[in-house]
Amino acid sequence: MRQKIIAGNWKMNNSNTESLSLLQELLNFNFPKDIRIIISPPYTQLGLVNEKLEKSNIEVASQNMHFADNGAYTGEISSSMIKSLGVFISILGHSERRTYFNETDESLKEKVDKAINENIEIIFCVGEKLSDRNSGNHFEHIKIQLEKTVFLQPAESWKKIIIAYEPIWAIGTGETASPKQVQEMHLFIRNIISENYSKTLADSISIIYGGSVKPSNANDIFSQSDVDGGLIGGASLKSKDFAAIVNAS
Numbered sequence: 001m002r003q004k005i006i007a008g009n010w011k012m013n014n015s016n017t018e019s020l021s022l023l024q025e026l027l028n029f030n031f032p033k034d035i036r037i038i039i040s041p042p043y044t045q046l047g048l049v050n051e052k053l054e055k056s057n058i059e060v061a062s063q064n065m066h067f068a069d070n071g072a073y074t075g076e077i078s079s080s081m082i083k084s085l086g087v088f089i090s091i092l093g094h095s096e097r098r099t100y101f102n103e104t105d106e107s108l109k110e111k112v113d114k115a116i117n118e119n120i121e122i123i124f125c126v127g128e129k130l131s132d133r134n135s136g137n138h139f140e141h142i143k144i145q146l147e148k149t150v151f152l153q154p155a156e157s158w159k160k161i162i163i164a165y166e167p168i169w170a171i172g173t174g175e176t177a178s179p180k181q182v183q184e185m186h187l188f189i190r191n192i193i194s195e196n197y198s199k200t201l202a203d204s205i206s207i208i209y210g211g212s213v214k215p216s217n218a219n220d221i222f223s224q225s226d227v228d229g230g231l232i233g234g235a236s237l238k239s240k241d242f243a244a245i246v247n248a249s
């Protein structure tokens, strides 16, 4: 059975104090045990947040990681640094990283290789621009993003890969893809995983959706048959909204 996952991407938000009180609020909710819950705070809080969640069933992910072991990469963070804090999951290829920090499919391939070699699980984000969707090129765009990165991995690596479909036009915009649009893209992704590997493998992979998910739309999106949860940005900063989204999955 595929794992249901709700991951909260806090992006560049929250002081330490704000994060601690958000965590405290989250810990007061009784989340269903069968849903995997992951929180991704800024780098500076990875250790702190991970420590506070040690006895809970909420896991922690970094928002990014570099492909090199160490060296002259000012402002970057390596896989061994993340692991030294007890964190073994990383989001890779978020559209904000691709757009504002020039991440390309080529540099993401290096990051995917490094993460998998270091036994770090990845939430690998793919998504198209509105112009791709309007020109009918959205399926091809997602296929290429996958072919240049995670599809270069052998089948056994997929135990460590979660795919997040995040249409760029729906991230932080309040604009959500319709449940039908989400389902057809998730099914497309599952089918091409099946073509590249096997149906058994494709049926075991969690494909989550991100893009303005809120308590009011979560249920309609998560009830689609190929949607295995969500990557939540803005709404993950409010404990009640995040909890409502977890409960809708």
Ligand code: PEP
Pocket: 009, 011, 166, 170, 171, 172, 173, 174, 210, 211, 212, 213, 231, 232, 233, 234, 235
């Ligand atoms: C995200 O940051 O991955 C995201 C989906 O953001 P939002 O939910 O705010 O659109």
